[in-house]
Amino acid sequence: MSSGVPILTLNNGVKIPAIGLGGWGGLSAEERAAAKGWFLTGLQAGYRHIDVAQMYGTEESLGKAIRESGIPREEIFVTTKLPWNHHSRVAQSFQESLNNLGLDYVDLYLVHWPQRVVLEEGNDFPKHPDGSIKTVESPSFNEVWADVEKLLDTGKVRAIGVSNFSVKTLETLLATAKVVPAVNQVELHPYLAQPDLVEYCKKKGILITAYTPTGYQNVLTDPTITELAGKYGVSPAQIVLAWHVARGGSACPKSSNVERQKQNINLPTLDASDVARVTALDKGQRLCNKPDENGRVWGVSVEELGW
Numbered sequence: 001m002s003s004g005v006p007i008l009t010l011n012n013g014v015k016i017p018a019i020g021l022g023g024w025g026g027l028s029a030e031e032r033a034a035a036k037g038w039f040l041t042g043l044q045a046g047y048r049h050i051d052v053a054q055m056y057g058t059e060e061s062l063g064k065a066i067r068e069s070g071i072p073r074e075e076i077f078v079t080t081k082l083p084w085n086h087h088s089r090v091a092q093s094f095q096e097s098l099n100n101l102g103l104d105y106v107d108l109y110l111v112h113w114p115q116r117v118v119l120e121e122g123n124d125f126p127k128h129p130d131g132s133i134k135t136v137e138s139p140s141f142n143e144v145w146a147d148v149e150k151l152l153d154t155g156k157v158r159a160i161g162v163s164n165f166s167v168k169t170l171e172t173l174l175a176t177a178k179v180v181p182a183v184n185q186v187e188l189h190p191y192l193a194q195p196d197l198v199e200y201c202k203k204k205g206i207l208i209t210a211y212t213p214t215g216y217q218n219v220l221t222d223p224t225i226t227e228l229a230g231k232y233g234v235s236p237a238q239i240v241l242a243w244h245v246a247r248g249g250s251a252c253p254k255s256s257n258v259e260r261q262k263q264n265i266n267l268p269t270l271d272a273s274d275v276a277r278v279t280a281l282d283k284g285q286r287l288c289n290k291p292d293e294n295g296r297v298w299g300v301s302v303e304e305l306g307w
């Protein structure tokens with residue numbers, strides 16, 4: 001019954017395990033340091049793809065867990081991301097990530113967000129007096145991408161991609177890109193199935209990695225999901241993750257609990273009719289990065305994001 005974790009191939013031939021362990025570890029230094037423990041149980045449970053970001057503050061913990069695991073570096077697929085306020089210091093920021101991780105290279109480096117936020121030392125969320133996030137127009141994300149493309153020449157990154165891009169922002173990016181992003185990491189779950197973006201990325205050879213892939217308790221308690229969990233004799237999260245895999249995508253569920261970590265990489269193969277039933281739950285509902293009451297997400301409008 002179990003399909004395990006398929007290995008997918010990116011548009012440059014690099015292989016990526018379909019399920020990665022999400023690496024957002026909380027806001028406090030203590031929580032971020034504690035991530036080392038659950039990264040290690042994840043690696044021991046069989047994860048070979050881990051998703052972090054410089055903004056999560058968990059790169060150091062991941063590096064420590066990798067070294068402590070004794071697993072050869074080349075067996076682990078490591079993703080990290082360029083912070084939204086490091087648009088004018090891409091090469092330096094990338095090197096800082098390598099230093100934090102204590103690694104010579106990363107497998108995948110993503111532009112975390114299309115918007116560029118003002119760089120204020122020690123403050124990832126600089127705000128105008130009205131509470132909105134301060135962003136800049138220049139450089140454009142096309143210019144940021146050109147700097148990320150140059151990282152490929154260093155041999156210290158195997159693939160590059162983006163995150164939180166839409167059909168609209170990908171179209172703008174591809175107008176000047178020399179390298180088509182290998183991955184677009186976006187919020188994706190049964191309540192936000194994003195059929196147009198999935199279709200577009202497939203056509204362009206861009207793999208989608210789903211974040212918030214479980215859809216939290218909103219999706220996990222949905223009657224269709226719990227019914228299917230009963231049918232297959234697995235948990236609701238396993239049904240939802242199996243759905244991502246059945247669609248040919250990748251996903252990075254986060255769990256700091258070893259039993260749930262194990263569940264999330266031991267997935268049933270869903271019948272095509274059940275995949276369709278889960279897809280039909282789509283209601284275009286964002287659960288993680290929701291627009292505020294002014295229709296803005298982290299300083300920019302949903303129109304600008306193309307969401």
Ligand SMILES: NC(=O)c1ccc[n+]([C@@H]2O[C@H](COP(=O)([O-])OP(=O)(O)OC[C@H]3O[C@@H](n4cnc5c(N)ncnc54)[C@H](OP(=O)(O)O)[C@@H]3O)[C@@H](O)[C@H]2O)c1
Pocket residue numbers: 021022023024025051052112163164185186210211212213214215216220235237238252253254255256257260261263264288
């Ligand atoms: N690119 C971006 O902008 C972006 C944004 C958000 C997230 N991400 C990435 O995506 C990862 C996951 O996102 P997320 O945390 O929002 O969503 P998620 O992984 O879908 O949800 C995490 C929550 O689900 C619980 N959970 C995990 N497995 C479960 C299971 N089998 N049964 C029941 N509950 C389960 C976890 O609790 P326990 O830990 O207690 O198991 C945790 O509370 C992040 O860690 C990060 O790497 C990227």
